[in-house]
Amino acid sequence: MSVTITDVADAAGVSKSTVSKVLNHWTSISPETARKVLDAAERLNYIPNSRAVSFARQVTKNIVYLTDFGQGTAYSNPHMFDIMCGVHHELTRSGYTMTLVDTSEETFPGERAIQEIRRRSADGLIIHGSAVNEELAAMILKENVPHIIIGHPSFDNRLCWIDTDHTLAGEYAAVHMADCGYLDVLFVAGKRSDTISNQRLKGFRKKMLSLKRYVPHHRVGYTDATRLGACETVLTLLGEDALPRPQAIVCANSVLAAGTVKALGELGLSVPKDIALLTFDTYPCTGMLDPVLTVIDINVYDMGAQAGSMMIRKLENPDLFVQSFTTLPILIQGESTVPPAQ
Amino acid sequence: MSVTITDVADAAGVSKSTVSKVLNHWTSISPETARKVLDAAERLNYIPNSRAVSFARQVTKNIVYLTDFGQGTAYSNPHMFDIMCGVHHELTRSGYTMTLVDTSEETFPGERAIQEIRRRSADGLIIHGSAVNEELAAMILKENVPHIIIGHPSFDNRLCWIDTDHTLAGEYAAVHMADCGYLDVLFVAGKRSDTISNQRLKGFRKKMLSLKRYVPHHRVGYTDATRLGACETVLTLLGEDALPRPQAIVCANSVLAAGTVKALGELGLSVPKDIALLTFDTYPCTGMLDPVLTVIDINVYDMGAQAGSMMIRKLENPDLFVQSFTTLPILIQGESTVPPAQ
DNA sequence: CTTTGTTAGGAAACCGCTATACCATTATAT
């Protein structure tokens, strides 16, 4: 059996209360008694039972992290893990505990979430990814649970969230292109208009415009959001005929970039000599392709960490309402664009 | 405040004990009383406080998962997340809870692990990755903690572990090559001999031999375990001169494969027409390269799940001693080798 | 020398739930 506070008390020849006081508040304790208790605790290798503590104190310092693991989703979304690590690190640092709840097999993640919160008397809820839907939102708001959602939920503006600003990332792309002296740029984006990919396009367009580089209609390639879709689109747009070849391509995400690389290979175009290439998000692949791709990335670990510390601030100050694009994009220079001459 | 068992008891007009019985054992309870209790519980939306329950029952059903997150390591090791998901899923399925402990900032992970186990009165310990070292091993054995290590620890054979058999994966590679009719194969491996990479080489060699395809010394390229190292090695080995070009290359891991792809590109060799390529582990990149690489992979999610269920079996049967290569390699056919004609 | 204040430490209630012991009933066996 493990050693309890009573064992320590007996060993030190004092009462439980005294041990507890020494180990916590230090109110009205003589140095000698403290010594005795500390010695006994040390000797017995006493570790307080955290369940008993949180039970007695009626606080849990526990946060439920709700996400949709899928079945081994790192391949499809390597960000999930990094974000989770960031959250976990920050929570742990402040003495909180994190309980993972996977919603991938839940029909009603909201119900499940509330249930977990209540069951564990958790202090709050951090949600990431596809776990968030209308049902969940309704539950959260109804039960008034302190929460932070990682990723901007579009369907309810009473929710608290943080996210990265994909539009801003798009602007960064425009700036980098302009800096590098690429005036005529093709943007490859997915067809659906409600995607991250298109927020990037929006930002790119806006910034290009303000830089007096209007992006004409024929310099945006809308494609199936697959590698082969992008490949085909690029082959068509840069094929034999018509338009002069752009100086550079911006791909709205890594998958499209992979397809674009394939297409450029087939066209016999060398990157960045014949044509430059910029994309978003560091996937393991972007550093392993030849050439290594230049990307506009975000520090997702940091985003998770921010969500964690935001949660803690919210618990200290329940009225705190958070909706912000906290995480800034960063440029990671690779070999696929020529960096601007200093 | 949240609703307690006393509230339910009051509402149903019975004692706490009765409520507890109805909600758990159902021993000696009349149908009418059960109804009353169930109704009250339903009406009040009662959810038992899990901390109180596990405290009273003196069981935790909690497993500590010890790993080294690093700072956002999915990029360097996308397997970590999948393994963790597998473990989590399996534990959750059996009503266990998983507590994440990150050792990346610990000097003595062993001490930390034991502390966490004791603090949370956890039932067992699952360890993955670089978190495991001699100090940790010593602690585990000393304290006799039920444990499963994911990954074969070489320094102590009293530990319980499961792993995938990299040697076997190497054999699979040999078989696939032989099946495809590639007789003359170059193996690109890292220089250090104690690595996974070299277990794969070992298995490859052994199987090739048994297939009567001796791998001569000059058909193994030992390289720096980096992309550029592999690139250089391959350039040298396939460069202008001397030896006839092999029909195929096996790379001991994805990083080496990326370097090899780069080298082949520079040499103007087309894959798989001029030369075939096979590697290990599905990284996001292997599917995004051109051509999509054929790989020998393992289902790491499944490996995690096995670790989880093994843990549970161990708790039911403390004498269970586990050391086994549970997870089988699988071939994922890509475009970089020509599949064997049926 | 009493009164008051301060300090060190202990007794006991409590957190929410489980589980055992126990007490009425009522049914069954002798």
Add this chain to the structure above:
DNA sequence: ATATAATGGTATAGCGGTTTCCTAACAAAG
């Protein structure tokens, strides 16, 4: 009819801590 057993339910003692309240003991003040 009495002994015995089963049934349905309650009272209560923990689980391992924290915390409030209380009591000595001693010091300072009047």
